[in-house]
Amino acid sequence: MSDNLKIQTWIEHLQAKGRYSFSVDALREELKNYTFTGIMRALSRLTAKGKILSIHKGYYLIIPPQYAPKGILPPTLFIDALMKHLQRPYYVALLNAAAYHGAAHQQPQEFFIVTNFxxxxxxxxxxxxxxxxxxxxxxxxxxxxxxxxxxxxxxSNRALTASDLVQFEKRVGGLNRVANILHELIEELRPEDFEPLFLMHTPSAVLQRLGYLLEYTCYNHELANALYGQMERMKMQLHRVPLKAAAETRGFFSKNRWNVIVNTEIEIDE
Structure with missing residues (x-):
């Protein structure tokens, strides 16, 4: 059996087991009689045929026939394995997480992953x-x-998804888009989601902006009251913060219980 064929057979066996990716290190460990140069040459040929795709240095995706036209897999099929390969903690976040929690109206063009440094x-x-x-x-x-x-x-769970959208609003197109996603997310959010652990993880300024949006943009007083009540119980200080970060704050009022400076207008799509 030729080198190319043996490597292709090994990859096909992986795929038969429901695996959609592999590392060059794992391949070398399995095929110890093959030189590194020979393995990389075979992988290059398989890449040219559209059978595999390098997604990270030393890490490949296996492209089954149903995904051959696009030449790539949906990220949901390989992110967990990739992050394990990189030895990184992670979670799927922002628009992609919101889609898992019922806010799938706005389909993202990007896939967002939160990890460490x-x-x-x-x-x-x-x-x-x-x-x-x-x-x-x-x-x-x-x-x-x-x-x-x-x-x-x-x-990310429902509450973390909501706070991440507010915290990283520039990554998803701004506060207007965030408010529209939150408007869908509130169908799934529950008052008990605002548990102490969630508040301890989330910056106070982000909680204040989230609370303001829940109350004055989404008009969900049950959720807003639950979040505010938990912040009170945890004796969190609410310093004045702008609704739109890094924007002008002079001349804008903050006469709301969240102490949020309302320095931008938010519109919900009908």
């Missing part, structure tokens, strides 16, 4: 963009497991 560069392949956001600590207890065709995916 050092920061990872965005990956752009075959029209797909993987965007990484780095934070100091990944709140494992605020994540949910979502079943996928290839296993499981870590996704």
């Amino acid at each position: 050092p920061a990872l560069r965005p990956t752009q392949k075959k029209g797909m963009i993987l965007n990484y956001i780095s934070i100091k600590d990944i709140p494992e207890k605020l994540l949910t497991l979502q079943k996928t065709e290839s296993g499981y995916l870590k996704v």
Whole structure:
């Protein structure tokens, strides 16, 4: 059996087991009699045929026939395995997480992953963009497991999804877009989602903006009251913060219980 054929057979066996990706290290470990140069040459040929695709240095996706026209897999099929390969904690966030929680109206062009430092560069392949956001600590207890065709995916829970949208609003198109997504998310959000652990993880300024949007843009007083009440119980100080960060604040009022300076207008799509 030729080198190419043996490597292709190994990859097909992986795929038969429901695996959609592999590392060059794993391949070398399995085929110890093959030289590194020979393996890379075979992988190059398979890439040219559209059978596999390099998604990260030393890491490949297996492209089954149903995904051959696009030449790439949906990120949900390989993100968990990729992050394990990189030995990184992670969770799927922002618009992609919102889609798991019922706010799928606005389909994202990018796939957002929160991980730790050092920061990872965005990956752009075959029209797909993987965007990484780095934070100091990944709140494992605020994540949910979502079943996928290839296993499981870590996704921010409902409350964390909402606060991340507010905190990283520039990454998803601004506060107007965030408000529209929140308007859909409130169908799934529950008062008990605003638990102490969630508040401890989330910056106070973000909680204040989220509370303001829930109350004055989404008009959901039950959720707004639940969040405000929890902040009171935890004796969180509400310093004046702008609704739109890094924008002009002079001349704008903040006469609301959230102490939010209303320095921008928010519109919900009808």
